[in-house]
Amino acid sequence: MCGRELCCCSFLGNFETVSIKMAKEQNISLNPSKISGNCGRLMCCLKYEQEVYEDKLSRLPKIGAIVKTEDGEGEVCGVETLKETIKVKFKDADETFFKKYEAKDVKIIKDVEKEEDKLEVENPEDLKELQELEKLEEMDKKNND
Numbered sequence: 001m002c003g004r005e006l007c008c009c010s011f012l013g014n015f016e017t018v019s020i021k022m023a024k025e026q027n028i029s030l031n032p033s034k035i036s037g038n039c040g041r042l043m044c045c046l047k048y049e050q051e052v053y054e055d056k057l058s059r060l061p062k063i064g065a066i067v068k069t070e071d072g073e074g075e076v077c078g079v080e081t082l083k084e085t086i087k088v089k090f091k092d093a094d095e096t097f098f099k100k101y102e103a104k105d106v107k108i109i110k111d112v113e114k115e116e117d118k119l120e121v122e123n124p125e126d127l128k129e130l131q132e133l134e135k136l137e138e139m140d141k142k143n144n145d
Contacts, residue, residue, distance in 0.1 A: 006037070006038060008039065008044065017047075018042040019042070019046075019134070020042070025050070026053050026081075027081060032133060036133065053081055057081060061111055062079075063079060064112040065110060066109045067086070069099070069105065074089055076088055077098065
């Protein structure tokens with residue numbers, strides 16, 4: 001998808017485990033046709049980028065968290081992981097407004113638990129295909145161990 005020669009044909013010799021969780025954490029659409037490579041498995045590049053996402057996500061509030069900003073307290077309603085910015089929703093009487101902040105400029109008052117195992121799929125028909133991809137990845141993991 002990136003336009004380069006396939007990783008498995010050019011330089012990749014060791015196929016590390018790639019999971020659907022990685023695509024979810026990287027905020028990539030859980031559409032099997034978008035996260036699968038030509039081989040039919042999850043794209044290898046998800047593994048290369050995962051460490052950066054894990055590092056950034058560990059420092060960012062999750063959606064639904066309550067944060068304190070220069071404009072008062074609000075609820076996180078969006079996160080741009082790579083930019084380390086968050087979108088905060090404020091409610092003032094009958095009015096609701098939104099504002100973006102750099103993560104370093106907000107303080108987390110109350111964070112929320114992350115729902116790791118819940119898959120939010122755009123198209124319900126894709127769920128079966130995603131589950132098949134997960135089974136393939138599990139088999140690959142067992143074979144590599």
